[in-house]
Amino acid sequence: MARLTIKGISKSFGATYAVRDVSLDVEDGELVCLLGPSGSGKSTLLRMIGGFERPTAGSILIDAKDVTSLPPEKRPTGMVFQSHALWTHMDVFNNIAFGLKLRRLPKAEIKERVEQALALVGLADYGRRITTQLSGGQQQRVALARSLVLEPKILLLDEPFASLDQHLRERLREEVRDIQQRLGITTLFVTHGQDEALALADRIVVLRDGYTEQIAPPDRIYREPETEFVAGFIGSMNFIRTTVRNGISQHAAFSLPVPVADGEIVLAIRPEALSLVAAKEMGAGIVHRSIDFGTHKIVDVDLNDGTRMKAMTSSNSDWTMGTSVEPVAAAFRAFRGNRLVHESVAVPTQENNRVFGHA
Known part of the structure; x- marks a missing residue:
């Protein structure tokens, strides 16, 4: 389909920067999620790729062609909004056909392509429905079909499921991933939901305050966060603030070996990497509560210094x-x-072996 190259893109609004010096290569057929909290710059970056915002600095290339100054209608991109x-x-048919009519395609070709797009998103018999008669999920499918019918090289999705309930979001994101893989279309997906990014992406770009914190596949983002922000933003994480002296926390x-220079550090420990051992006398913590999720339990522990861990x-x-x-x-x-x-090497314990079903 297409390869997207972003080189040193920045966007400022007056003295305030929304995106700062972001560079990214998206491979042909890859699905990349732009993930971050509100105000991190992810939607602004997507709008610059689509041509709806002009960068303050940097360039955007699609298949090695510079499209930085092109308006949206001149770019080989399709955008689906929230x-x-x-x-x-x-009606649904004419919503989807609108862009094709602007291109002055023959009626027979428009009809064929619209019907194919409707079938692709599971709405084959909905062409004559009025859009107000559709559910939120069906309306989002129509919006997706309207972009796909134009056969864009790059599909841009700006939090398309944010207004839907959780179960519908999960079902639609699976459908979008299936469609994206069948078509092999290069896709950028903006979300602030970590679960959505982990479920969808080939790679995740974590943004904060317009800067790139980390770019990596989902498993690496979760297991090998490169910054404290990423460690806390992706999944559940326990943070322990402590001091290192002579290589010991x-x-x-x-009291763990941390071979770094003396000074303050933050230890980050995933709940699944934390085991509990009953203390014969006064231990380092007290169980606050235990929550049963069926497949596992999450135990809240209050440490003696007031820190709560999971x-x-x-x-x-x-x-x-x-x-x-x-x-x-x-x-x-x-x-x-x-x-x-510093990162420690995982040491298997009897407890986390039971949690993850290892021998």
Whole structure:
């Protein structure tokens, strides 16, 4: 389909920067998620790729052709917005056919392509429906079909499922991923939902305050976060603020080897990497509560210094409120000034073996 190259793109509104010096290569047929909190610059970046915003600096290339100064209608891109942006005075067929009519294609070809697009998104018999008669999920499918019918080289999706309920979001994102893979279309998907990004993406671009924090496949983003921000933004993470002296963490509950220069650090420990051992006397923490999710339990533990941590345990564990425990970290990452300074090697424990079903 197409290869997208972004070189040093920035966008400022007066003295305020929404996007700062972002560079990215998106391969042919790849689905990349732009992930970040509100105000991180992800939608602005997508709008610049689509031609709806002009960059302050940098360039955008599609198949090695510079499209930075081209308007949206001159770019080989199709964009699906969160708001659907359907015309309520037109039926579904004419909403989808609108762009093809602007291109002055023959009526027979328009009819064939619209019907193919409707079938692709699972709305083969909905052509004569008025858009106001459709559910939110159906309207979003029409918006997707309206973009796909133009056969764009690059598909841009700006939080298209944000207004839908959770179950519908999950179903539609699976459908979009299936369609994207069948067509082999290069796709950028903006979301602030980490689960959505982890489920959809070949790679994730994590943005904060207009800057790129990390670009990597979902498994690496989760297991190998390069910054404290990414570690906290993706999945659940326990953070322990402590001091290193002579290569040892000085925290009472986590006296761990951290071979870095003396000073303050932040230990990051995933709940699934944290095991609990019952303490015979007063331990480093006390069980606050245990929440059963069916496949596993999440146990909240209050450490003696007031920090609350979460440990993932097997579904048949029985940690009752008030039990004194010692937390044991099977793996951790250490950050200083938002940057990774040390990562430990995972050490299997009996508890996390049970959680993940290992022998």
